[in-house]
Amino acid sequence: NAGVTQTPKFRVLKTGQSMTLLCAQDMNHEYMYWYRQDPGMGLRLIHYSVGEGTTAKGEVPDGYNVSRLKKQNFLLGLESAAPSQTSVYFCASSSPRTGHGYGYTFGSGTRLTVV
């Protein structure tokens, strides 16, 4: 069981470039999330999805777009990268059907640097 897989693991972008981060989960979870982690700020929710074809904004959605065309995949897009988007990005998933209550399963992260 792979759990939650994020690709790529590392990326360096130039300001203004675009990219897509891919998250895939094999646990048949309904809910998926994108967070960013910055020193001293914990994890902040960017966007989330409660099911295939549905997305919603979190705490810090500006500059990001998401899509969930398939239940197992959740994509995070940066249309025009800015240095303020330098961060570690984590994808997570959860399901009301698991024995973990509302707990998340996280991927191992993508470290993005925008220069």
Place this chain on the structure above:
Amino acid sequence: QQQVKQSPQSLIVQKGGISIINCAYENTAFDYFPWYQQFPGKGPALLIAIRPDVSEKKEGRFTISFNKSAKQFSLHIMDSQPGDSATYFCAATLNTGGFKTIFGAGTRLFVKA
């Protein structure tokens, strides 16, 4: 109202000692309070969690104490070990169609051998 405040920012504990991390929240609509453990280069992993109708939950060396009236909760790590050295995040979750979780800023724990 959505904030979760965590302290201390960092903590050094001797092997065998008790590590205590505190958190406070404001929104009484939160109905699930998890703690996550994160090792360098890894994603956070769910460690232990509690619901607001319970005052304490213990799993092995890890205990959550929950004070609903004060809107505070804490993680106690008994008999702390060097392998417990990690960053710990408290969090609070709203079940509003998807489980929206707000995280504290994190506590970096170092257990000295």
